Amino acid sequence: MTIRFTLNGKEVSFDTDPLRRLLDVLREDFGLFGVKEGCGEGECGACALLIDGELANSCIVPVGTVQNAVIMTIEGFRETERYRVLEKSLADAGSVQCGFCTPGFVMAAEALLRNNPTPDEEAIREAISGNLCRCTGYHMIVEGIVQACRIGAKLWAKPTDR
Amino acid sequence: MADLIQTPINRFDSSEKSGGLARYIADIPFKDMLFAKTLRSTRSRARIRAVHLPDLPQGYATIDRTDAPGSNRVHMIEDDWPFFAEETVNYVGEPILLLVGSDRAEILRLLSEISVEYEDLEPVLTIEESLAAEEPFYGERNIIAEYAIEKGDPDRAFEQAARVFEDEYCTGLQEHVYLEPQGVVAVFEKGRVTVYGSMQCPFYMKNALEQAFGWEPDRIRVVQTTTGGGFGGKEEYTSVLAGHAAFAAYKTGRPVQLILDRAEDISVTTKRHPSISRYRAAVDDRGNITALQVHIMLDGGAYAGLSSVVLQRSMLMAAGVYNIPNARITGQVLATNNIPSGAFRGFGAPQSLFAVEMHLHSLAEQLGEDPLDFKMKHALQRGDQTVSCGRMHHEVKLPEMVHILEEMSGYREKRRSLREQSSRVLKGIGLSLFFHGCAFTGSGEQDKIQAVVKLRKGKDGKVEILVSNAEIGQGPHTTLRKIVSHTLGIPVGDVLYGNPDTDRVPDSGPTVASRTVMIVGAMLERAATDLRDRMHEKGEVEVTRQYEQPDYICWDQDTLQGDAYPTYSWGANAVQVEVDPVTFEIRITGLWGVYDVGTPIDEQVVLGQIEGGMAQGLGYATLEVMVKKNGKPMQANLTDYIIPTAGDFPRMEAKLVKSSYEYGPFGAKCVGELPFLGAAPALVSAVEHALRQSVTRIPVTPEYLMEAVEHDHPIHPER
Ligand code: FES
Ligand code: FES
Numbered sequence: 001m002t003i004r005f006t007l008n009g010k011e012v013s014f015d016t017d018p019l020r021r022l023l024d025v026l027r028e029d030f031g032l033f034g035v036k037e038g039c040g041e042g043e044c045g046a047c048a049l050l051i052d053g054e055l056a057n058s059c060i061v062p063v064g065t066v067q068n069a070v071i072m073t074i075e076g077f078r079e080t081e082r083y084r085v086l087e088k089s090l091a092d093a094g095s096v097q098c099g100f101c102t103p104g105f106v107m108a109a110e111a112l113l114r115n116n117p118t119p120d121e122e123a124i125r126e127a128i129s130g131n132l133c134r135c136t137g138y139h140m141i142v143e144g145i146v147q148a149c150r151i152g153a154k155l156w157a158k159p160t161d162r
Numbered sequence: 163m164a165d166l167i168q169t170p171i172n173r174f175d176s177s178e179k180s181g182g183l184a185r186y187i188a189d190i191p192f193k194d195m196l197f198a199k200t201l202r203s204t205r206s207r208a209r210i211r212a213v214h215l216p217d218l219p220q221g222y223a224t225i226d227r228t229d230a231p232g233s234n235r236v237h238m239i240e241d242d243w244p245f246f247a248e249e250t251v252n253y254v255g256e257p258i259l260l261l262v263g264s265d266r267a268e269i270l271r272l273l274s275e276i277s278v279e280y281e282d283l284e285p286v287l288t289i290e291e292s293l294a295a296e297e298p299f300y301g302e303r304n305i306i307a308e309y310a311i312e313k314g315d316p317d318r319a320f321e322q323a324a325r326v327f328e329d330e331y332c333t334g335l336q337e338h339v340y341l342e343p344q345g346v347v348a349v350f351e352k353g354r355v356t357v358y359g360s361m362q363c364p365f366y367m368k369n370a371l372e373q374a375f376g377w378e379p380d381r382i383r384v385v386q387t388t389t390g391g392g393f394g395g396k397e398e399y400t401s402v403l404a405g406h407a408a409f410a411a412y413k414t415g416r417p418v419q420l421i422l423d424r425a426e427d428i429s430v431t432t433k434r435h436p437s438i439s440r441y442r443a444a445v446d447d448r449g450n451i452t453a454l455q456v457h458i459m460l461d462g463g464a465y466a467g468l469s470s471v472v473l474q475r476s477m478l479m480a481a482g483v484y485n486i487p488n489a490r491i492t493g494q495v496l497a498t499n500n501i502p503s504g505a506f507r508g509f510g511a512p513q514s515l516f517a518v519e520m521h522l523h524s525l526a527e528q529l530g531e532d533p534l535d536f537k538m539k540h541a542l543q544r545g546d547q548t549v550s551c552g553r554m555h556h557e558v559k560l561p562e563m564v565h566i567l568e569e570m571s572g573y574r575e576k577r578r579s580l581r582e583q584s585s586r587v588l589k590g591i592g593l594s595l596f597f598h599g600c601a602f603t604g605s606g607e608q609d610k611i612q613a614v615v616k617l618r619k620g621k622d623g624k625v626e627i628l629v630s631n632a633e634i635g636q637g638p639h640t641t642l643r644k645i646v647s648h649t650l651g652i653p654v655g656d657v658l659y660g661n662p663d664t665d666r667v668p669d670s671g672p673t674v675a676s677r678t679v680m681i682v683g684a685m686l687e688r689a690a691t692d693l694r695d696r697m698h699e700k701g702e703v704e705v706t707r708q709y710e711q712p713d714y715i716c717w718d719q720d721t722l723q724g725d726a727y728p729t730y731s732w733g734a735n736a737v738q739v740e741v742d743p744v745t746f747e748i749r750i751t752g753l754w755g756v757y758d759v760g761t762p763i764d765e766q767v768v769l770g771q772i773e774g775g776m777a778q779g780l781g782y783a784t785l786e787v788m789v790k791k792n793g794k795p796m797q798a799n800l801t802d803y804i805i806p807t808a809g810d811f812p813r814m815e816a817k818l819v820k821s822s823y824e825y826g827p828f829g830a831k832c833v834g835e836l837p838f839l840g841a842a843p844a845l846v847s848a849v850e851h852a853l854r855q856s857v858t859r860i861p862v863t864p865e866y867l868m869e870a871v872e873h874d875h876p877i878h879p880e881r
Contacts, residue, residue: 033189034182036390038341039424043800046341074182083181091176094766097774098635099179100341100390106180125808132800134339134391135635136770137777138808 005069008076018064023047025063026073034074034103038132045131048104049073055111057130074103077110085152086110086144093144097135104131109145117156118149167648167828170766173640174659175388175633184388187345187359192417195347198262198410199269200420201276202430203251206285206499206793207299210247213258216275222263229409232376236401237369240306243465243502245374245405250283252299252464253499254793255430257402262410262418285499287793289438289459292496300497306462307470307495311477311550311722314488316444319453323444327525331441331517332859333842335788335795336434336781338506339805340634342390344400344431345421348407355408356383361400362392363672364630364662370401371408385663392634393778394505397674398468399432429798432504433788435460435472435495437513439480441521444488449529451522451540453488456480458514462495463502469495472503474603476510478726481549482518483560483595484540489549499793505674507778508838511598516783516860519594519843524856533847534573537595538564552725555714559819560595563734563756567593570815571736571754577851580738587740591752592847594735594840599727600832601677604717607709607728614668615685617646617693619703625650625693627659627686629670631678636834637767638678644763645683645827649690650697668706676731676832679763683827685709712825729823731831732758735776735840739848746864746871748784748849753814755840760823760831772816772837779841781806783860 004013007030016025023040026032026049035058038046042060049058050072077083086106089095096102105128112119112127119127124145125138133141149156165171178184215224227234227246236243247258258278263269286292286304298304320326346359355375361367364384371382384404389396403420410418422431437460444453458476462469477493508515526536538561546554568574573593580589601607616628627646633639639659647654670682689707696703717724738752755772762768785804788797797803822829846857855871 027189032182033185036182036186036342037188037423038343039800041424041799041801044341044424078181078183087177087180090180091172094170094173094770096173096176096179097637097770098341098389098391099175099184100186102180103182129807129809132339132341132805132807134341134393134778134805135774137773137775137806137811137814139773139813140766140770142808142813 001064003063003067005066005071007071008073016063018062020063021059022061022063022066023058026058032073032075036100036103038100043132045104045108046101048107048131050107050111053114055108074106077107082110082152082155085155086148089148089151090144093140093147095136095141095144101131101133105133105141109148113149113156117153121146167644168762168765170764171640171644171654173637174643175639186342186390187347187387188421190347190358190387192347192349195417195419196262196264196414197266197269198260198407198418198420199273200260200406201258201273203247203254203256203258205251205280205282206254206287207250207252207283208280209250209283210258211279211281214277216272218272222261222272223414224259224261225406225410225413226259229413230374230405231412233373236405237373238398238467239470240466243467245402253501255501257406260406260410262414285793287498287500287790289461289496289498292498304497305494306466306497307473308493309474309477309722310490310492312490313547313549313551316453316455316488316490319488320444320455323452324447325445327443327445327528329441329521329524329858331439331520333437333513333516334861335436336506336786337428337788337803338393338395340391340393340395343422343424343427344396344403346400346403346407347417347419348404348411349417350411350415354381354383355412356385357404357408358385358387359400359404360389360396361386362396362632362634362674364632364664365669366398366672367401367404368664371404374405383663383665386632386661388661389632389634393507394509394674395431396634397505397672399504424800425798428803429795430501432467432502434506435462435469435503435510435513439514439517441517443521443525445525445529449531451486451525454481454486456491458493460495461498461500461503463498463500465502467502467504469503471603472510474722475599476514478550478599478603479511480514480518482515482522483542483597484522485542485546486549491549500790507775508835509675512782512839512842515596515839516842519596520846520858523847534564534593541595548726550726551723556729556823557821558732559758559821560732560734563732563758563819566817566819567734567736567754567756570817571752573736576738588743588852589740590848590850590852591736591738592844592851594843594847596839597730597732598676598832598836598839600729600731601675601681601727603726604719604724605711605715607681608711609719611671611709613671613682613685613709615670615682615689615707616668617686617689617705619693619697621701624656624658625652627657628667629682630662630664630667631670631682632662632673634673636771637764641679641763641767642683642686645687646690648828649687650694676834676836679830680826680832681709683763683830684825687827728825729831731760731833731836733836733840735844737844737848739845739852741849741852746867750780750811750845753812755814755816755837756819757816757836758819758821759833759836760821760826761829762818763828763830768818768833769816771833773814775837776814776841777806777811779838780811780845783842783845784862787861787863
């Protein structure tokens, strides 16, 4: 079946089995290795990305269901100004240890801040509650996102979408 | 350098990891790579009568025990663990063969067509069954290891005791859940085998492969790739996977990728040893403990693995941070037809520190004393004799730490007031005191590990760290660089440190036992001191340093007597909880910790270990339930095996006390495992406080509490 979608700002179209996991398509066909597989069952958020601006776990999304969607992975997001603010805040706050979970948390943070540029700690914890991290105990990740909102408030406050 | 070594800097690996640029093993495609999947035993214990294979299409192959060129046994301590099952299988999930080929779906289809004929044998599935088995399956008595250590004259102390108290404590399985599942890729090329993968200990893997292939060391190479967490789970188990993939690469001549999916990883990799500990205490008429008698039993699973060393640490930590004049500590690792138990952050210490802390707590309650006062009057001090008759050579800062903890948490006041508050929920606060013996037991660093480190100054003046220790998230890419840069007085960016490749680095020992900063870091500090005088030389300069054991360490490995560890790091935790009296759900409302880890090499890295260790320890104590049915874990995915999420615990308040260890780099001691240890006893004593109910088992689930409250009488006097 021919699948078409916008991937990190580019139109793509290709033939594949619509039942394949979006995660596998992105990793195997497009070499997007920033999208990680931590569980394959929608429980850990390591494979998280944005589909039409909404956070989704790509390991439980059959590629046939994202026809014509707008998909953004960490590889696309890392080209943005917002990412640079998040990257720096996460580094300053010590949010990253083994890092396997981190791209997923970055995408979850972006999904949150798009809708709520000034979240309180509880809203942040809620927004990342679908992402597992075994290394940090989460506090430094929360702190990283808090700092990003502080530094980058304007970036997210603008009504932008891409 | 103007900055203090403890001042945090951004971690070197932060940006590449957050941007998804770091390459973990699953992210590295190799040309013509084959995939692999393991056929595993569905029986706890059985003789394999026959394995029936379907016709394999071109390009597909099976690998089994006959494909090990040298030995089918994984080199660990006993070499009893087979890469692939031999005549019998001894646990559900034991590998029987590996199927490799180019298409993953086809591999799964072919696997489903393989049938195995088993002749079932009677399995032993628990510690009790292992002890009672009439026909042992492991050795003569199902005992993998047993030891005894003794101090003073415990028999006399029990005879003269005013009162004797007894308790039994149980702890459960725990799965590591490193976020990156286990994985390796093996390549056979030009007569050599190379294994790339997610791991903690490249030389453990290399040594295992040398034995498995029966080859000269220079024909085996191991390269660590960016590793998504380990916690001990990627210490010894990775050697099993390396063998599987390497045999397959050797047989097929193609690179072979073997990556476990999460369900497989949870179901078949090593776990924390379940334990039963019996504690008996003799108390004199002034309420002092005069003797402890402890018997620890660990469920080792089907093969020895590292269990004997895990038991040693359990036993050496079994009297906790207390000076007990007379003690007899015995321990056994029992063989069962379960997944082999293995290394996991704390390495036997969490089980016994839970038990001893709860036991002292229970003694205090029964003697009508405040638990904290009771603990502190028995606390070890510098110069005291340890339970293995070694010395506390260094300062013990527990009084200062406890003082800070009391102020932070309001422990004393809350201990009184929380129970009096009338609210729907029951409230409580509890506390734990704990320590961790840094690095290898006894003189293991000198006798077994004999670490070597190297520094190489290039022509450009940059200095490369050459060690076998792996960044698995705990921060050495940053902390070891800091140690070298501060010693040399060069910018930290001029110090290089890549993932270890056994072709390039000397064996500086495994990434375990919280030894990387304290032991390897100290060796690097010395090497950098040597190099400092030669930095002006043009051209390349290489400096090598060997481990030198400090003179004060006396140890006898045969009797387990003497200085069990070079030094100790210390901790004190307080946990506040609310327990719902109807559902028995536990909500944690406060977390505090005070630690003595010597000089923190990077305060943020240390706090990261503390917060992460605390969360993992609280998971162990509460959420992380793994039970088995007929030897098979019932929680084989992250829906059923629950680990903490961001919403589960409040922010922890943590402080470090100032301290310095003369033999550590810049005064640093061990960090990684310590913060795990205090979580369970502090939490459980808070639950006891809230419920006025004794709790002797973890994980402490609502179901267990409900049952305990129904069947038990509260043993704690109302105060
Ligand atoms: S890999 Fe998709 S949620 Fe875990
Ligand atoms: S940093 Fe390791 S899982 Fe989050």
